[in-house]
Amino acid sequence: MLELTPKEIMEKRKMTINPCKTCEPVGAxxxxxxxxxxxxxxxxxxxxxxxxxTVLSRHFKEPAIASSSSFTEGASVFGGRSNITTAVKNVFxxxxxxxxxxxxxxxxxxxxxxxxxxIFDVEVxxxxxxxxASTPSYEGSHIQGYxxxxxxxxxxMTKKTGVPNGKVAIFPGWVNPGDDRELKRIAGLMGAEYIxxxxxxxILDHPMDGKNEYFHSNAGTSGADIAAxxxxxxxxxxxxxxxxxxxxxxxxxxxxxxxxxxxxxGVKLTDQYILELQKFTKKEVPSALExxxxxxxxxMLDAHQYVYKKKAAIYGDPDIVYAFTSLCLELGMSPxxxxxxxxKERWEKEIKALxxxxxxxxxxxxxKADTDLFYLHQLIKNETVDLLLGSSYGKQIAxxxxxxxxxxxxxxxxxxxxxxxxxxxYAGGIRYVEKIVDTLMDRLDRDVADExxxxxx
Amino acid sequence: MEAESCNKNILDARKSSIVVTQGCNGPKGGIxxxxxxxxxxxxxxxxxxxxxxxxxxPITDAYHIVHGPIGCSSYTWDIRGSLTSGEDxxxxxxxxxxxxxxxxxxxxxxxEAAVDELMEKEEKVKLIFIYAxxxxxxxxxxxxxLCRMKSEQYNIPVIPVKSPGFxxxxxxxxxxACDAIMKVILPFKxxxxxxxxxxxxxxxxxxxMWIIKNYFKEMGIDxxxxxxxxxxxxxxxxxxxxxxxxxxxxxxSTYLANRMEEEFGIPFLKVSFFGIEDTTASLIRVAEALNxxxxxxxxxxxxxxxxxxxxxxxxxxRKHLEGKKAAIYVGGGFKAISLIRQFKAMGIETVVVGTQTGxxxxxxxxxxxxxxxxxxxxxxxxxxxxTFMREKGADILVGGVKERPLAYKLGIAFxxxxxxxxxxxxxxxxxxxxxxxxxxxxxxxxxEFVS
Numbered sequence: 001m002l003e004l005t006p007k008e009i010m011e012k013r014k015m016t017i018n019p020c021k022t023c024e025p026v027g028a029x030x031x032x033x034x035x036x037x038x039x040x041x042x043x044x045x046x047x048x049x050x051x052x053x054t055v056l057s058r059h060f061k062e063p064a065i066a067s068s069s070s071f072t073e074g075a076s077v078f079g080g081r082s083n084i085t086t087a088v089k090n091v092f093x094x095x096x097x098x099x100x101x102x103x104x105x106x107x108x109x110x111x112x113x114x115x116x117x118x119i120f121d122v123e124v125x126x127x128x129x130x131x132x133a134s135t136p137s138y139e140g141s142h143i144q145g146y147x148x149x150x151x152x153x154x155x156x157m158t159k160k161t162g163v164p165n166g167k168v169a170i171f172p173g174w175v176n177p178g179d180d181r182e183l184k185r186i187a188g189l190m191g192a193e194y195i196x197x198x199x200x201x202x203i204l205d206h207p208m209d210g211k212n213e214y215f216h217s218n219a220g221t222s223g224a225d226i227a228a229x230x231x232x233x234x235x236x237x238x239x240x241x242x243x244x245x246x247x248x249x250x251x252x253x254x255x256x257x258x259x260x261x262x263x264x265x266g267v268k269l270t271d272q273y274i275l276e277l278q279k280f281t282k283k284e285v286p287s288a289l290e291x292x293x294x295x296x297x298x299x300m301l302d303a304h305q306y307v308y309k310k311k312a313a314i315y316g317d318p319d320i321v322y323a324f325t326s327l328c329l330e331l332g333m334s335p336x337x338x339x340x341x342x343x344k345e346r347w348e349k350e351i352k353a354l355x356x357x358x359x360x361x362x363x364x365x366x367x368k369a370d371t372d373l374f375y376l377h378q379l380i381k382n383e384t385v386d387l388l389l390g391s392s393y394g395k396q397i398a399x400x401x402x403x404x405x406x407x408x409x410x411x412x413x414x415x416x417x418x419x420x421x422x423x424x425x426y427a428g429g430i431r432y433v434e435k436i437v438d439t440l441m442d443r444l445d446r447d448v449a450d451e452x453x454x455x456x457x
Numbered sequence: 458m459e460a461e462s463c464n465k466n467i468l469d470a471r472k473s474s475i476v477v478t479q480g481c482n483g484p485k486g487g488i489x490x491x492x493x494x495x496x497x498x499x500x501x502x503x504x505x506x507x508x509x510x511x512x513x514x515p516i517t518d519a520y521h522i523v524h525g526p527i528g529c530s531s532y533t534w535d536i537r538g539s540l541t542s543g544e545d546x547x548x549x550x551x552x553x554x555x556x557x558x559x560x561x562x563x564x565x566x567x568x569e570a571a572v573d574e575l576m577e578k579e580e581k582v583k584l585i586f587i588y589a590x591x592x593x594x595x596x597x598x599x600x601x602x603l604c605r606m607k608s609e610q611y612n613i614p615v616i617p618v619k620s621p622g623f624x625x626x627x628x629x630x631x632x633x634a635c636d637a638i639m640k641v642i643l644p645f646k647x648x649x650x651x652x653x654x655x656x657x658x659x660x661x662x663x664x665x666m667w668i669i670k671n672y673f674k675e676m677g678i679d680x681x682x683x684x685x686x687x688x689x690x691x692x693x694x695x696x697x698x699x700x701x702x703x704x705x706x707x708x709x710s711t712y713l714a715n716r717m718e719e720e721f722g723i724p725f726l727k728v729s730f731f732g733i734e735d736t737t738a739s740l741i742r743v744a745e746a747l748n749x750x751x752x753x754x755x756x757x758x759x760x761x762x763x764x765x766x767x768x769x770x771x772x773x774x775r776k777h778l779e780g781k782k783a784a785i786y787v788g789g790g791f792k793a794i795s796l797i798r799q800f801k802a803m804g805i806e807t808v809v810v811g812t813q814t815g816x817x818x819x820x821x822x823x824x825x826x827x828x829x830x831x832x833x834x835x836x837x838x839x840x841x842x843x844t845f846m847r848e849k850g851a852d853i854l855v856g857g858v859k860e861r862p863l864a865y866k867l868g869i870a871f872x873x874x875x876x877x878x879x880x881x882x883x884x885x886x887x888x889x890x891x892x893x894x895x896x897x898x899x900x901x902x903x904x905e906f907v908s
Binding site: 001002003004006010013014015016017018019021022023025026041044045046047048049050051052053054055057058061062063065066067068069070071072073075076082083084086087088089090091094095105106107110111136137138139141206208210211212341374393396 | 571
């Protein structure tokens with residue numbers, strides 16, 4: 001496995017080998033699936049749409065519905081206007097969503113399709129919305145595509161009436177449906193009235209009911225709620241790379257002040273989320289939440305000697321990797337390699353600042369944005385780690401180097417049950433501390449000499 | 458969504474892609490297949506690049522460099538489940554990861570630098586494929602010229618694979634892949650022929666190529682090259698020595714077989730190793746085509762032995778499966794045909810059958826195998842699949858990755874007969890495995906909880 005990876009690190013490579021990112025459009029498609037009765041539409045060749053649906057389907061183990069402009073030679077020469085016109089008509093005729101959220105691809109961007117003007121001219125059925133976001137695959141990563149699509153929704157749908165609605169807007173960033181449920185549950189426990197966007201709860205983890213619907217009732221952020229975002233009093237957004245640009249849009253266009261916080265994984269970051277909610281509700285933190293926090297801390301105390309100074313390689317999308325680096329630091333672990341494929345250099349500084357908070361010297365770790373898993377593998381070949389934390393694609397390295405692995409982030413293609421449960425909040429913290437500790441202890445049991453093998457640990 | 462409302466949802470434009478009872482040679486020229494999907498439909502179809510990539514991917518010691526933005530490379534990283542007995546270079550993902558500046562100023566320099574870097578850092582690079590994705594032609598990168606130049610410079614084949622997604626559908630991609638394979642082996646034209654075969658259109662999913670190769674070993678027939686399952690550059694270039702090509706996945710590789718016949722004079726036979734009937738017939742036909750009476754006898758003896766071994770097993774499982782109804786939705790027509798036969802052997806009737814890239818001839822054979830009221834679909838979308846599976850009361854769907862969640866949502870059992878199959882479904886071993894798979898899903902207690 002991966003026998004070709006040389007130990008000698010190639011810092012400036014011309015090729016990306018074994019990427020730790022994918023392209024913008026899939027992020028836009030994922031984002032759009034979190035709006036109620038919304039059909040994501042891929043304006044490009046039909047393969048793009050197929051690939052995006054496949055990777056989402058493989059991660060969530062759910063159908064991921066989206067339509068495609070199905071570009072032909074003709075469209076790529078003469079432009080995709082007629083594809084959009086036909087697609088809008090067909091999508092509303094056949095599938096009848098409330099919203100059609102179009103995103104572009106590298107092809108439609110390169111040939112210069114002006115989707116904004118196409119949809120301005122197109123006939124849209126009464127009460128329906130057609131919107132678009134520009135997501136050229138040759139920029140940023142899927143994370144940028146997600147952020148662009150959020151702004152796309154707001155540009156076309158959000159209004160400021162001037163009458164505040166007394167609600168807090170919550171932008172969760174790229175998380176799983178299980179996380180959506182947890183973040184909403186916490187907001188509810190805190191007594192906050194909120195608009196949560198986008199919301200994949202009930203869409204990408206729809207309960208088994210023997211029905212196969214394109215669009216589920218009461219799932220996803222409704223059009224009315226997206227419209228009402230502009231009247232929210234405050235915005236709590238999570239993750240810089242998924243949510244900062246959409247937050248700035250909220251502030252600039254609708255004068256909604258925001259707090260951008262990290263994705264709340266572990267104790268401190270969940271505290272921060274609750275604190276932000278509390279600033280809004282001005283209510284006491286309920287004892288139920290305090291107890292949950294207590295249980296997480298208690299678990300961390302019980303298990304801490306098995307994880308202390310264990311070296312971890314954490315890789316994936318910038319926001320979730322930041323959050324997991326924080327969790328590892330709280331556990332007393334040593335995040336050794338911290339990697340993202342998303343090309344955002346400032347992320348390295350943010351990770352450094354986080355490491356500084358725990359007094360970890362720069363010489364003790366490597367942080368790198370805009371890189372790939374080939375680089376991570378080279379680092380590991382020079383000095384190995386005790387644990388891999390990240391997407392399924394790390395499993396090749398895990399096998400080649402015999403390193404235990406805990407899956408998190410996107411995509412997890414080879415395990416079941418992950419997206420329906422929480423990663424965030426104290427509950428998610430408990431789940432992941434258990435996963436990490438179990439994985440390390442299973443390895444300990446496997447490797448330990450017979451005379452040191454213990455039933456009680 | 459109720460079946461009735463779904464029925465209304467079938468686009469007028471798609472009506473000619475669906476056949477119920479009236480036959481594949483209807484008044485309007487029969488089933489409409491092998492055309493592009495309609496804008497705005499939720500199609501299960503992929504693109505030219507996808508077709509090219511899946512055919513070439515199993516070549517184990519090739520460097521598959523995807524020239525384009527990162528997506529095309531990341532979605533096809535280690536997706537095929539095609540196993541290797543040698544190198545595993547193909548399980549990596551190489552991309553030029555084009556950025557905005559490359560789009561403006563052209564990406565060819567980046568590609569050249571990538572190839573140079575690879576040649577400098579890696580020893581023993583034998584073969585490079587460079588896939589040109591959607592925007593490469595649009596931004597004016599001359600990949601062909603670069604490949605020619607680099608082939609000369611490094612004295613290894615650097616092969617362009619022209620696969621912009623918009624230039625057709627997956628079938629076009631298959632042809633582009635086959636052209637690329639021809640480019641690799643053409644320089645070895647004129648080799649002395651011997652009594653041996655190449656296996657085309659098997660991708661060694663879950664080790665199926667190995668199973669088939671073993672059968673030929675049993676019969677005393679040499680297999681020179683497998684295209685492309687578990688193949689390597691060294692094996693590929695020996696392919697012109699063969700005196701017969703056999704084609705398993707007709708959809709992807711008939712074109713290659715035709716080209717090899719033109720260039721090297723190697724005749725070909727279409728075969729199928731799915732099911733006892735098709736496997737036995739195929740092995741015997743290969744022996745006959747080679748005029749090898751010895752091998753034919755061995756095949757007959759070997760197949761009857763295998764069949765006898767399977768019979769008691771099949772009889773045991775038949776009672777769990779008899780009377781159930783199956784829906785089939787697969788890529789190629791030939792596979793659909795084999796599956797219908799296999800289901801028949803289990804006592805399962807096929808009530809819905811569709812393919813993504815089936816040809817008219819395939820649909821005619823399908824029609825002759827199924828009951829008159831069986832629904833036959835070309836390039837079905839989920840709505841159509843759902844409507845007809847419900848209408849016909851299918852108990853199990855055989856399909857690919859995108860169909861799995863659909864089946865499960867409808868409370869219908871499922872068997873993956875595509876990239877995600879983890880156990881071999883070909884040959885006699887495959888009959889055993891396939892029956893177990895069908896039984897495992899159809900008779901699982903989980904369905905009891907579906908409302």
